Amino acid sequence: MRRRITALLDNRLKNRAATVSMTLQEKYSVIFILLVLSSIGVSAARAQSGRPAASNDWAQWGGPDRNFKSASTGLAASWPPAGPRKLWSRDLGEGFSGIAVQGGRLFTMYRRGEQDVVIALAAATGKTLWEYGYDAPFSKEYDMSNGPGPHATPLVAGEMVFAVGATGKLHCLDKATGRMIWSHDLIKEYGGTVRVNGYSCSPLAYKNTIIMMVGGAGHALMAFDQKTGSVVWAKNDFKNSTSSPILINVDGQEQLVAFMFGEIVGINPGSGDLLWSHAHETDFGLNTSTPVWGDDNLLFMSSGYNGGSRVLKISRSGDKTIVKEVWFHRLMRVHFGTCIRVGDYVYASSGDFGPAPFTAINVKTGKIAWRDRSFARASFVFADGRFIIVDEDGHLMLATPTSEGLKIDSRVELLKNLSWTAPSIAGTTLYLRDRKTIVALDLQAN
Template identity: 25%
Template sequence: MKHALTILILLVGWSAAAQELVEFRGVERSGYYNETGLLKRWPENGPRMLLKIEGIGKGFSQPILADGKIFVTGIKEDTLDILSAYTLNGEMLWDVAYGRSWTASYIDSRSTPTFCDGKLYVVSGTGQVNCIDGNTGKIIWQVDAIKKYAGSIHTHGDSEAPLLVGDLVVYTTGGEAYTMVAFNKNNGNLVWKTKSLGGNKSYASPTLIRHNSKPIILVQTAENFIGINPENGVLLWSHNLMQYHLNSSGKGGNTNPPLYHNGEIFVTSGYDHPGLMFRLSEDGKSISLKWRNDVLDNHHGGVVLLDGNIYGANWTNNSNGKWASINWETGETNWEQDWINKGSIISADNMLYFYEEKRGNVALVEPSPEKLNIVSSFRIEDGAGPHWAHPAIYNGTLFIRHGDVMMMYDIQAN
């Protein structure tokens, strides 16, 4: 699988321009981090902790490292989402309230900020979209997008990480008025709106792919999987996902960014929804279902693709799950095995990293289509609540967030 560099070439006015982009789940939101020279085995008690920062606020979002600073969201006050910036020594540079948090269920902050050229783009749990100066913490612009564009948030709040496409910030509203809106990233002015197919917005963040040199935004609402032309917001195609949601549990809960490779797209969520592989037409204006797999129904921890195989955890129920691997080309299950509990997954330097959600165990895993191969593991002891934040890797450092505590571990080989 070929991955883009963290410096991505995007379309600005539909001409090439370079942007420094750091976002949720690494390169192209695929769970892949473009890091090399990492440890292939950890010490018995885990890698050396470089830094622990407490009091970052309650949250399930992923920290990011950009412009020599650590950025992370969390709730430090009862009903406000807060974005904070820290030095690499753990000193807080600034924090700023950027919107109302979700208070109906699981109130912790959800949105991972997207960094581009000195600015951060982040969404509150109730759908306020922000552009924030990365040096000062000043809010440059804010749009209450759910309220202004009649959006509709699913059961557990807005978890979207804003997607940047050239000069655009695109955001999923859901609802009966529109599916998605796009703002000018510099001033927050509306650029385009996509017609609605009905249904709430889902938990999954949108992704940008390039199919035969054509950019396409991939969007999941609670009901549909949709392709959108980023130039004008025109809907290219849609596929109804609700037809696969046969159980009342998690109905409409589409949870994970899709994976794209060689003209094909894999989509998964939990709740016994099957994993689905779609094939894009050559012109990108239609999709067809290639295969379905009933084993890898990832809850909300993401999946990764390595050497032709997909890896991730599956869903037994909201509290339990196993780990599995399936073949990208055929959809056949390579293996399904127990390891403590389900959780999130990322990859770097041809290794997998598991972060188990109930007890906080972290594992270094050698990818294999033959069996689950745990090389090393340790347990996160700090923080409180479910271990739902996805891990991240920057500059040879593993970032783990648990509740209001963030930890950084040295995983660079000497």
């Protein structure tokens, strides 16, 4: 189609060049055609990049931009006492894996005996479309007393699904059928860091690769070709953590940020070269939460286990990346769960064991604005100006952050089992799971 439009445009311009100058209407026609060509080029580039589509889908950990923010609108400002309308619910199986949503399908993982299972479900009904199970027994190095996982969220890119289980086995599957295309064992093949509670890092797509946090000398981070599984690059010597990487743009340069065992690092996602690193140590190397990036070049990170929170200002000067620590303290300690920035504030549940109040912190100053102790440790998303929160006790809440505190607009007891999985939202449908069940809710305003 693009070639046909280009040919028509060339012929039209040649014909007009032999006569008089173009009329205003013809100039607008040419501009319109150029815009169409530009749109086609952008769409083709997105299709060829292998990255999750920028839409109402939730095709990876944290949604379209891995920041747990949704572009969804038209959501109800409050819910009836019984909660939002339930579209469907079903048993699923053990697991904390998040729910990827793409093209009317859901993709997640669960544990079945000594197998990790990748499952695709119909988003409208919850019906199983396909499953792919594989053997993943735990060796004596693991302690899965908090649950056997899986922990990581599948990634949907192009026609493929990438999923990694608690023992570090990475699989590329056909999105339509679940057929295995390729696989790697990140621990056995590459000597990746064994995390006692299991592998937790969710895959990230970059152009025609997926990038994985692995850990170990020479392959702390690795990029694999999406179609073949061949290693594109493997570099750096950091031990692995239980966080997931993000992509940021620093003054025009794309960088991959990874929260490793004892530091946070910036990597060239195309080559794996180290651009910068900054120490952030915790007990046991448990840097678990996902870093938060802002348009003002401020990078927020937080950990439990004596880690605390800090903000880095990241900028470019020539070919170098400049990293400056803005502030650091241990007044906010995000163990796991989501951190979301809205305006100048980052919100998250702060605490290791015991109470974990929902906390607002000024990202520029480090000053705590307020804490809400009315519910347990929580994960949440931001959509249509409000937080949709699910705490570990299974309470679902709709809340609005204000300068004085958190205004809870609606609250309902929904899930019955331990609820550590972050919500996913696609359009006006919310998808939740606890340790054993999965549910779909309609959030659309009447």
